[in-house]
Amino acid sequence: MTTTPRILIIAGGLTHERDVSVRSGRRVANVLHQAGHEVRVCDLDASLLPTLEEWSPDVVWPLVHGSIGEDGSLQALLESLGVPFVGSHSVQAMMASNKPTAKGLLASAGVSTPAWLSLPQSLFRQLGATAVLQALDPRLTFPVVVKPTDGGSALGISRADGTEALRSAMVDAFAYGERVMIEQFVGGTEIAVSILDLEDGPAPLPPIEIVTDDGSYNYDARYTTDTTQYFVPARLDAALTSAVTQAAVQVHQVLGLRHLSRIDFIVDSEGSVWFIDANVAPGMTDTSLFPQAAEAAGSFADTCRRIVAFAASGR
Structure with a gap:
């Protein structure tokens, strides 16, 4: 291995946070390039595996935000390939x-963490949104924060001060995943x-x-x-x-x-x-x-x- 490792940065992907990921990747690549490293940036697409095989980087830095970039999926792939990478192992990331x-x-x-309740979209479809929301009232007191259970960059997160606002917030959150978390506002x-x-x-x-x-x-x-x-x-x-x-x-x-x-x-x-x-x-x-x-x-x-x-x- 050289004294200055060759670095492959993975950025982009088909997540809601693609733009942030691309910007993150470019910034880190520029910083490392200026420090004398040989750096490439690769999207999370069909070019990734051929690039890993042909270029054989010393270390990979996954900077894909949200979904498969942070839920352990990409990390598990890199582990199976035996490629050293920046960040947590797959199980811990998940x-x-x-x-x-x-x-x-x-x-x-x-x-200490605020009280929470996590529910899948399928529950609302099977039981009816109104019935479920009415049943939630004794569990958590308004205001609450509604967020997708996975993902980052604060996408799909909103505060609800009452039942109607909660209904709207959950619709917004379900746009980013099949499961939401309702958390007590602090x-x-x-x-x-x-x-x-x-x-x-x-x-x-x-x-x-x-x-x-x-x-x-x-x-x-x-x-x-x-x-x-x-x-x-x-x-x-x-x-x-x-x-x-x-x-x-x-x-x-x-x-x-x-x-x-x-x-x-x-x-x-x-x-x-x-x-x-x-x-x-x-x-x-x-x-x-x-x-x-x-x-x-x-x-x-x-x-x-x-x-x-x-x-x-x-x-």
Whole structure:
């Protein structure tokens, strides 16, 4: 193996998050190319397997967001081919990317997470949407957050303050998958903690506070508007900073993640830290949170170099 590994970045794919994935792939490719690496970007299509065979990269960095990019499918393929790659193993990626599964594992480990209920679209078709929604009222109190059980970039996520809004929110969420999760809304400050897990084990990067005009960090707020404010590091006191970063490391370890992750929380008005989501393939665009945290810790470019070098070693 050369001292500077040849890197194949997989980006794109036929997911709802294709555009974000392509932008992530291009940015990481540019950073690594400028660092002297030989880098190729390949779409998740029929060209992938021939490229892997013909070019024989030292390490692959999957940057496909959502569905098969994060649910363990792509990771399982790379494992079967014996190709070193950046990110978590297939089983761990599958568990982390499924929101109810991740929440269940973490709740069992003592991590605080809002109450939730996960339902398939088939249940609504068989029992009737009105009957099911009426039965849900005692389980969770409004407001609630409705989201697809899989996927990222906040696609299909909305808040519902009543039954009619809940019905509409579930229709929106079902557009992105066959199963939705209804989660108790917890008000507070949105905090994202990126984890870098290399030679010395998992370590948190500076936490980021996200502030939006309407308090909704949805897809538009993340990628298509300039109204979102990011505070790096987050405006938390020392005790809360310690609490949220320790919680992020715990989540990363309980879920068995590898190399890097981004863990999202809400810190409520009483200072309680609530786990919301775990991301096994964090976005790497100009407005994405992992690059901002890496830059605040020193250098995003250096972080990328360290990640690919460590992953190329097969660890």
